[in-house]
Amino acid sequence: MLVGHGLARGHFSAAIGHASDRHAWIRELRNTAARGSNGDVSSQPADSRIVTVNPTGPAVARVIVLTQAIAIKETGPKETVARFGEVYAFSPSFFVVHRDEATLVEFWNLQPDDDHDFMLMDPHWNVMMKVMLPALKKTSYIFTFHQEGLFNFSCAMHQPAMNGQILVITNSR
Numbered sequence: 001m002l003v004g005h006g007l008a009r010g011h012f013s014a015a016i017g018h019a020s021d022r023h024a025w026i027r028e029l030r031n032t033a034a035r036g037s038n039g040d041v042s043s044q045p046a047d048s049r050i051v052t053v054n055p056t057g058p059a060v061a062r063v064i065v066l067t068q069a070i071a072i073k074e075t076g077p078k079e080t081v082a083r084f085g086e087v088y089a090f091s092p093s094f095f096v097v098h099r100d101e102a103t104l105v106e107f108w109n110l111q112p113d114d115d116h117d118f119m120l121m122d123p124h125w126n127v128m129m130k131v132m133l134p135a136l137k138k139t140s141y142i143f144t145f146h147q148e149g150l151f152n153f154s155c156a157m158h159q160p161a162m163n164g165q166i167l168v169i170t171n172s173r
Helices: 019-035 045-049 076-085
Strands: 051-056 061-071 086-093 092-100 101-111 116-123 127-133 140-145 149-154 163-169
Touching: 019 149, 051 127, 061 076, 061 092, 140 149, 140 163
Parallel strands: 061 101, 092 163
Antiparallel strands: 051 140, 061 086, 101 140, 116 127, 116 149, 149 163
C-alpha cells in the first residue's frame, strides 16, 4: 500500500452547494496542488480502511481513464480559451467498482505538454491521495475500496471542469 506524506484532513468537508463554496473549494484544490505537486502519493493511514492503493498486483477489473483536451491554446477554439482558459476532462468521468474487489485503474495522459494530477476524495470531500500524471505517460494503480459510496476525484491543476466520480457498490458475488 502506498502511504506518503498526508494532506490535512477536513480541507474539503464543506458542502459544495453554493457558487461561493465551489469557488473556495477550487481555490483550495489549486493551493493543495501547488503545495504537493512533487508526484508523491499522499494519503492518511486511516484512509487504508476506506481504500487500499497499490502500484502493482492482481486485479479482477480494469478501467482506463484518459485525459482529454477540450479547449487548449494550441488548437482552440480561441473564443473558448479566451473566456474559460484551457479546459481538460477525464474520460470516463464516472465509473463503478465493486467493494473489496481489486480494480486496476490506468491513467493515460494524452497531452504532450501538460501534466495533470489525480486527487481522490472520500464521500465527505477529504483528500485521501494525490498523484501526478506526467505528460504522455501511463500511470497505473490497483484500487480496492473497502467502503461503499460516491468518491470524487479531480485534477487540481485544471478546475473546475476536470473531475469525476467513482461509485463503489456492494459486490454481489
